[in-house]
Amino acid sequence: MQPIPSFAGDPVKFIREKDGVTVFPETYLSGNARAVKLQVITDNIIRVMASPGKEIPGRKSLITVYSPPSADFTLTESTDKVTVQTSSLTATVTLATGAVVFTDKNGRPLLAERPHNGRNLQPAVFEGQSVYGITQTFETTDGDAYYGLGQHQDDIFNYHHRQVFLFQNNTEVAVPFLISRKNYGILWDNYSLTKAGDTREYLPLSRLQLFSAKGEPGWLTASYSNQRQHPEKVAFTRAESIIDYPYLDDSKKNLPADFAVKTGVLTWEGSIASDFSGLHTLRFTYGGYLKVWVNGKLMADKWRQAWNPGTALLEIDLEKNKKYPVKIMWTPDGDVSYISARWINPVPEADRNAFTIQSEAGQFLDYYFIHGNNMDEVVSGYRQLTGKAPIVPKWAMGFWQSRERYKTQHELLQAVAEYRKRKLPLDNIVLDWSYWKEDAWGSQEFDPQRFPSPDSMIQALHERYHARFMISVWPKFYEGIPAYREFDKQGWLYRRNIADRQRDWIGKGYVSTFYDAFNERARRGFWELLHKKLYNKGVDAWWMDASEPDVLSNVSPEKRKEQMSPTANGTAAEYLNAYPLENAKGIYNGQRSVDADKRVFLLTRSGFAGSQHYAAAIWSGDIAARWEDMRTQISAGLNFSLSGIPFWTMDIGGFAVEPRYEKPTAADLEEWRELQARWFQFGSMVPLFRSHGQLPFREIYNISPEGHPAYKSMQYYSRLRYRLMPYIYTLAGMAYHRDYTIMRALVMDFPEDENVREIGDQFMFGPSLLVSPVYVYKARERSLYLPSGGGWYDFYSGKYFDGGKRITVAASYETMPVFVKEGSILLSGPALQYTAEKKADTVTVHVYTGKDAEFTLYEDEDTNYNYEKGAFSNITFSYKEAGGTLTIGGRHGEFPGMLRDRVFRVVWISRNEPKGWNPEGKADEVVRYSGVTVKLVKK
Template sequence: MPRYCRYLFLLGLVFSLHLFSNAQVAEKRKPVQTADGVIVYPAAHLGGNAQWVRLQVINDQIIRVLASPTMAPPTAQSFMVITGTQPNVKWEYKETGEQVELTTAALVAKVNQQTGQVAFFAKNGDMIVQEPLYNGRQFTPAVFSGRPSYGISQTFAVAPNEAFYGLGQHQDDLFNYKDQQVTFFQNNTEVAIPFLVSNKNYGILWDNYSISTIGDVRPFKSLSDLRLFSSKGEEGWLTAAYANDAKQPNDIAFEKAESIINYAYLGDTKLHLPANFNIAKGQVTYTGSIASAFSGVHKFKFTYAGYVKVWINDKLLLDRWRQAWNPGTAVLNIPFEKGQHYKFRMEWIPDGGESYLTTTWLNPIEPSQQNTFTFASEAGQQLDYYFVYGQNLDEVISGYRTLTGKAQIAPKWAFGKWQSRERYKTQEEILSTVATFRQQKIPLDNIVLDWSYWKQDDWGSQEFDKTRFSNPDSMIKVLHEQYKTQFMISVWPKFYEGIEAYKKFNDSGWLYTRNIADRQRDWIGQGYISTFYDAFNPAARKGFWDLIYSKLYVKGIDAWWMDASEPDILSNVSPAKRKEQMGFTAAGLAAETLNAYPLENARGIYENARQVDPNKRVFLLTRSGYGGSQRYAATIWSGDIASRWSDMKAQISAGLNFSLSGLPYWTMDIGGFSVEKRYENAQGADLDEWRELNTRWYQFGAFSPIFRVHGQYPYREIYNIAPGTHPAYQSMRYYDHLRYRFLPYIYSLAGATYFSNYTPMRALVMDFPKDSLVRNIGDQYLLGPSLLVNPVYEYKATSREMYLPEGPGWYDFYTNKYYEGGQTIVADAPYERMPLFVKAGSIMPYGPSLQYVAEKPADPITLYVYTGADASFTLYEDEGLNYNYEKGAYAKITLQYNDNSKVLTIGQRQGNFKGMLTQRTFKIVWVNQVGAKPFDLEAAPNETLHYKGKEMVVRMK
């Protein structure tokens, strides 16, 4: 019996003896079988105050678990889930002693009548996951704004070797969340998606919208709860040395004894830092030593803005920077020995007039809490989760989309290159930028207009400032007709007090009014008073759409950039302040609904846009999302990250966990958004590093689901980063062109995402589940089934260590050199190239060279066939801009390679659509372990086939 099972058995035995000796067995109510499952009535003191627990069979692989602290039936609204019990699902019901069993074709769910414990098993009897036998769930009465609610938690007993992923997008650079902690509070760079997946091929969709903590949910402790020693060895504090000029850190103005470092939210530094410290220019250095009464891995969590460095025993473990108005987070997992003193040093340069720094910690997990995973939400009326099972992680994610909706196919142009900056200030800047791309033959499909295209005091009007955008209609027409470029624009759910749109929304009761009552000013000019609209109100959503439709859409807008959609009414406030700002939403208490705001905000634009223009694909880029965002055509980007190597690295694991959360379309600011002062007018070594950072990030971004460049000054266009003769320019231009050659592959992945619930950006654990070494690899990934992407995220690196997963083998993309799988290698990574490998047993389709997606049809297509194993790929095509694919207007061509016979079969075309090529050319290039030639799409192919829609077969010679 595994150790965690023995622990649960002994715990259950102790509880049973306690109950028997005290005669506390409550009167038992019989379970009630329902049309889709069962309801049991546990003893409240054994089941965490639950009055009833209900299991609903959704389909063979999905079972919903509901529990309530009252006898009332469930009434809570689900914003995420749109699918209930599916028709014609067969399942069996059985009572065995204290257990009630529901058996489907795929799994068995058992619920204990006395305690309400739920356990899930495979059909062969193997345990998948289970709740603890006693009090694994908890309901704790709570009050918000004078209304009753409940704190809700659910713990699961898990296997010792399990790994956990998903849960949205976070910036701690953590990949496997086993024994880690994730917080759900929508914020700039932090996106909460309440879907967890396990490497044991199951998922938990947690249907709650309040501030939540997932995983190891113990609250982080103040630094003062460690044993602290000053720089002189005095116990009880660290020595904090304050210098008012960071350029002269040894010129100490004064020292203080400090044991709490907690400047977490807006205003904290003004309240708590010494008044005689120059925060804008100064530096604080904390020195001394720390010790713990526990042995084992300790977690140290930092929130920071400005520059922060941390040394333990003289080893630099953290070196970060974030802009002062948007703090970052970092977690260090450090092994400690009980009682041992560890030298501690932390340097903090706030780098601004308002900044942030916190240092907290957690001791090792107690043995009784090991091998558990918990969801804990601060507010709700019921406990509600969905257990999703599959044979692999693709099936698990498919189950998530069964519940929350399919991922719409983005318009085809969206898979090309996007160019953006913060910000294009005039229409002349936009037109000249696109003109330069076309002149230099740098492929481009989308130009993006960021914020402040309105007059300074007119935020929320959705009207162009005519002094800078004299004729936006004409500008957009030129972009469309002359430059064949799409135009995306930023819209915020924000309104300045007093403007015409504000008055209409306020008179209609569509605004959150607390920020107005507080007279809170923003950061523009002298500061303006503003608030956000209530996206939970259907009438307000329609009103917001009507506003942007009449002011913007009619001018020819192609796509929407939905910024600050958390809602970021006031940046860097505490969760309590955010709830206060929202108060009551149209859906109820802000405490119970606030994390769903970005979902409802996207819903308003998507649903109304489809009604107005039902056959034009909607495309949304939004800074936050929630479970279900994919059904509203939303791509999420990772917010205002910094232009630092560590931030670039963190985006890899962030994007992978986001994709494992079930949402397939993710992107980032290539190059990072916020820029250190040393880069603003960089010269010498700083300029060299700036160019290399952008080059490496660009290489990574070209193999992301959406390829998008954005950021503050310096300007981010290729030609503004480096001149044409520079290797940075040449590398970025190379990967831009390569992205367009990959379009048949990438767009086929989009088709598979809609029709088969596929995931394009793939953590290695998805495709190599039996290879235990990939379980913690969060800095490599597959794009589609074949392409292994290995970003380089260290300055001046010319190689990187990487792992080739077990399997038939791998080919170097550039040289076609073959490598065996299951080994770690040091791959060449010269400045201009990022390591790429292709899995043996792959078919990679490449299209013609393009300047924009719609320039010409994908003909000819070059098929690189990587031999060494059987291979298959389905080429997908449709009309690219409309929703006719939902009605069956698309075509698929199945490509199959048999390695034994060395035969490639191009299958008969299935389906058709308007404008489809009825005849096309396929060029075949064979790649094998002998006599490999470098990748060159212009070289003569091994075979050329003229395809007319009928099956064709070709044998490797």
Template sequence: MKVVKASILILLWCSQLICFSAGDPVLQSYEKLPDGLILKIKPAEKGQAQVVKLRVISDNIIQVVSTPQASLSEEESLIVINNEGSTDWQFADDKNTLEINTKTLNVKVSAATGQVSFYDKKGKKLLGELKETNTQGGNYKFVKYFSTDDSEAFYGLGQHQEGIMNYKGYQVDLTQYNSTAVVPFVVSNKSYGILWDNYSITKFGDIRPYKPLSSFQLYDNEGEKGGLTATYGYQNNSKPHVVKSENEIDYEFLSSLSNMPEGYDMSNGKIVWEGKIESDQTGKHTFLMPAAGYVKIWIDGELLLDKWREAWNPGFNIFRKELKAGTKTDIKIEWIPDGGQSFIALRYLPPVAKEMSDKFAFASEGGEQMSYYFVHGEDLDEVISGYRQLTGSAQIMPKWAMGFWQSRERYKTQEEIMTTIKEFRKRHIPIDNIVLDWSYWKQDEWGSQEFDASRFPDPEGMIKSLHDDYNAHFMISVWPKFYEGIDNYKMLNDKGLLYTQNIKNRERDWIGEGYVSTFYDAYNPDARQYFWGLLDKHLFSKGVDAWWLDATEPDILSNSSIEHRKTLMNPTFLGSATDYFNAYSVMNAKGIYEGQRAEAPNQRVFILTRSAFAGLQHYGAATWSGDISGRFDELERQIPAGLNFSLSGLPYWTTDIGGFFVENKYDRPEPKGEALEEWRELNTRWYQYGTFTPLYRSHGQFPYREVFNIAPEDHAAYKSIVYYNKLRYRLMPYIYSLTGQVYHQDYTIMRALVMDFPEGKEVAEIGNQFMFGPALLINPITEYKATTREVYLPKSAGWYDLYSGKFIKGGQHISADAPYERMPIYVKAGSIIPFGPEIEYTTQKPADEITLYVYQGADGEFELYEDENVNYNYEKGKFSTITFKYNEANKSLTIGESKGQFEGMLTERTFKVVPVSQSKAQPLNFNAQPQHTVKYTGKAVTLKLN
């Protein structure tokens, strides 16, 4: 090891005319470690780093750790499970810069400041830290700025539903909410990622604090300074309750609703704020509005927002507007709360200062020290692979989970569940999983994990019948919530495994007259073990197949302020709620995953959780997008939300097809006339999209969500929904092969165009199209009565219309037909797609006959993957693959040798080969005459295609 004392270094540097002023940081010493470097620096300002450490994890992954304390903490990460450093690297010291060199990276560290810069082997700068400063970061504990440029785009960071694809220039709030899932991993189109190893509330990007509305100069309707004219009226246009001047709109949380005018009835309310705003800066202003109910906003006469969200679950909206300094600009906000308690607020960010326009940052409220991992790759797949190398692989989901799930809020009795599954089988509509949502327990026994016997007289028999008689699986909703006084509460409370503050506050929930409750502390390993024990005893032992983990933000008291939410989970077993606020969901999932694998080691765990965090993919878990509204504009926002979630390294994601909560026109008491037809079309378009998300499930409140309750058999909605359901099952060989790649090659199923088509700005902002695997370009319809949409066909050898087989050149925007029954789907030239037999559940019969559609025009390859479907034997090498290769030059298809083996695998099968070419369009038709029929016995076969 090499230690260089500060006096020697300073003398050496001064002899080279590299001396530092008294205000600059000064290196005291550095030490070369087997896996990296550690630098000790005398900071110029209090709060800056005294110690900086770099560790080489692999050729393409570097960890950077720093602390303003005198020494680093040895605390283990909650999310990084593979932290072993590498010894295969080289070191260089050119006096003022220390260098780490791996096979793919050159990392330079300023000896004076500890600032780190990352370069590829060609010398191209990928990322560079900037001088430490907290002036732009508010009261954050850790802030780290990085440089960027106009060509860069940022993705990932979990699931956010403002409708934004590229986060460059925006602030991303990494705070867990219902419908916001936080993953502190960002990827750049420059093929690197940053895993920010911190569990506290964090901001990414433009981290400046949002300003309140009062920071504008405000004018009311009469031109008086000081506020907007606020009219608290009613929807029936009766005399307003009150008209007054207001300079803030801040009804964001339960605590702020007390500021409503006394005696005002929100349930029938209509509030209008209007007047003028005047900024002291010229440029693009960014507005943030958390809102529920109906809201419209006009600035300078332009309608910038027209949205509805259920009153009890506000969503975030971001919009931008150019303003001119010193110019009065008209503003009008119209809000119909649409509920007895509803929420709204408005704040903004002024234009970014010129000196900050080429910077982005991470800023966190808490933590022991600053730690992040820089991950590089040749493409974004390699970057995501690096993330999973750190945080754990994503398992292969049980095959049944890739089929269709039916759910609703909620099946209230055993009879309703059985009647539903019987109807699916009677109609021959494919289904693999039926889901029981919350409140299957007695009303006053939330947390008992026991069925109410009056409504579910024989749950064990019900589950057995689902398995044996109907070939269906059963998932159940499980909350980390316990009512005060029930047996499970007493047991956990006696052991100190519950959060206690909500009990002390006597806060009541929304059931009946309300019950006092709290959550268990998932950060406590004993609490996780006991929680699993309850699930095992009362549910898993009865045959439950999978777990639906709700409210895992944790949502102990909905719509509480963030500070109040912290008090409700404070302290955690590991430390303060400030330090550990965001990671609850991954700890909760970890306990169930580890518990079930110990109890049933060869049954694949399946978890669906409402919240997410880095590392969740390692625990057999997927995420859904929360309690979203049933509207076309909400459907539109799901697409970039899901794509960014996938780019965060978590491959399994889904939405409530149809949206969870609906407007009154759909459910009071049920839709009729135009509302009914709009409801049917909304579901049709959502089912079309949902067919090509990683997990395919319908869920929501009334109206009932089963296809036969949406429309009759002769209706276009019914026909379309069933068509895509059956297409999903025909595609099962393709889809299950992708799940195999998720584990074996760290693949991503639902793929933003930026992953596969490095075309710069042309694809950087596209968030309403995506690739489903390597072959299928999916283009959802998100407007009512739309029959066309614009589609960008990326540059490639060309594209084929899936339905007609018609060829279209790439590198162009087209107007694609989108009749009610169909969503535009295109197949990339060079694709090989295996279609299986028609089935009604995923394992009804083996894929002994596969139709291979070969889309000519470019070389192509696809690997068919198979294993035992429901166990972990694939981790022991028990799986098989068959590689298909198409050669465009000689128009030949090779069906490769079968490799690998597992119990029950097919030794013989039939492949029917259907080529599709530019000169010969071949519609998708499973009854079409194949060009070749191959009796395959595991040996390689090469075919000439016409």
């Protein structure tokens, strides 16, 4: 195809290329882009790049691993546009502006870049190097909703009209992948500080109309009390219009000297008003206790440990210029604490169907548009770009016990022994930080006084207790230890924290820094250190803590960039958020290079796009042990799963504990036990089942005595998890073989049901189980929604309910509402104390009739990589409602050690014959199976 003349004297408007087209727009209409390229990756993935120069710069992406594109496409031109069309997707770019519009194969609009200057490439400088701030605004159609973008703690599910800040931080995980309920996704290939959604700046309180407690315009009345038990005893008051102590040392440096932070309470009172009508958002950062009242209503009652502050978003509907009384009460936690308050006015009407992605630093704009027939296909496209999710070892799908921390070898072994004695299932025990000598962080060596024989300890775990051993490793080094000296000599360490003489919180305080994970040689060196000091002792898995990197907790993004400058790849501003990806890559590649037969398993506190490719699971960080934090984990886990990374977990029970639980009254102790039981119920049905936290100890038997409702509930759900292992491990196999998502937002499975768009406190665990955690203290019932499109069976009783309804169901102390989708096949195996105790030679097959159903049992060798070479088997169970026929298909595939002969016990459940889940109950049919197709007809 020959190019046609330009508008303004350029020799060409566009150039056809073998993998797409490059357009040369007018810079004053294109946000400073002089070249925009559409690259066809697959039939349903198109990459868009925009450069401030005439050529698209070449670079190696950190997050993509796909093969060179080879999709077929056609290119057509008109007077002012060029269109790229594949068999399933069309992208049309306007020649003058470079703006791109995406439609499906039938011409239905999906997404469009804003037509005029929706893109912006703004020159910027970091570390003396020229880069660009990059912005792209998109416009979509009515009724859209956005999810994904990692893991965040604002208890927001649908990000439409909200702002998401992508900055790796303890409890916050930045993943620049957004997915729409309209079956498209955006993978944003940029590693810098990024905002997505409504990217307008949050404003200081002073930008609102403020009135004092007496009604005087211009400020709020700040009352300082030095007696938190008697906040009414005010030491002094001040007029204040800004609340801004968000980062380390802000409060210590800037609060009045006469305020006793350790014992005091600070209260702001008055009224607010706005010149806008509509939904306003107040955003608080807080350490300690925070209470906020607006118009007399308590809208926030929060607590978070001082060293890891939380955030709270309050959405308030205000009428223009109407005064609303406000009261903000802050009780600091310790002498260094945090409080800030900012706000943003309603989204302008012109942006009602828009969202923006804005990154601080990059060489050019680079994103992938992914389309699918459903959200699963979009996630599959993400993994096609960034890498498959390897199957975790089967033991990782069992229960893990952890605490902060087992201080001795004896403590750790005794915990496992007690689980075995009580016949409570357990697969993995975790050793948290500080197993080294106090002054030897980064040595990766055990303190011989407390861990005299780690090799024997791990051997006992493996051989006597049949348990796996995971150990915490940080990318952190104390100044002066041998490992530090070696890394320093090689130039592998960040130097700023050393130059600052910044001491940590251990003992007298030690100066430390982190290694540069962007340096390939440093990654190899870090793995070699772990291999020599730990892996050779028999370590099974790695807990990669502080991988943000948390060089110093709760510093500003600017300080974090200083601490990481320079990286081996370039400026810290450009590469900031990708650190956890590179850190995981080094250990994954390292272990596979020395032990090809043992599955790598990483648990990391932070992740990035592509983390799943390096066997990384992510947990939600040092959250608080509060009911509201439990609820927040549901939406956080769902959005994280919608970010394309299938293995997620949390600290069951919450990590950080309020002082009232450390030495509890009788009432506080009972609340603690109920919180732990409810959280344990929830945790039993997320991808990874893991208990962890500070004092009080988190072992089931330390939470409550045997016979207590909390104990009985945790015992039941632990045993249930293991009974469901044929179902659960199949989900892990599906995550690899079919790019499946295990913890599923309802929008994935019920896209036609408008009611599920905002539901972030229920989810599907696999294709069959609807999970509705209870997160309110003393609640004994729960309101929940049963999606439309079919009926639902109560898991415990088998009672049938119609879908498309909100119902209130009983939720006793010991049970969490769980429903089974009509048209499901749920497989249950034998009772187990650990996943490898015995094979599932007898499987109970619960068939929930009413609609056609299908489930394929997946099995492999559990702990090696032979499945990558085809060593696995599938047995498909399919039910046809029309004839009431269950077909157990012929086995496909095989692997060493496979069960060739087994028993399937079939239980039929129907609306007229309700039966609760019971793998020990009487079977309706018993089938002896040897790999050949069997057909059964419901009688």
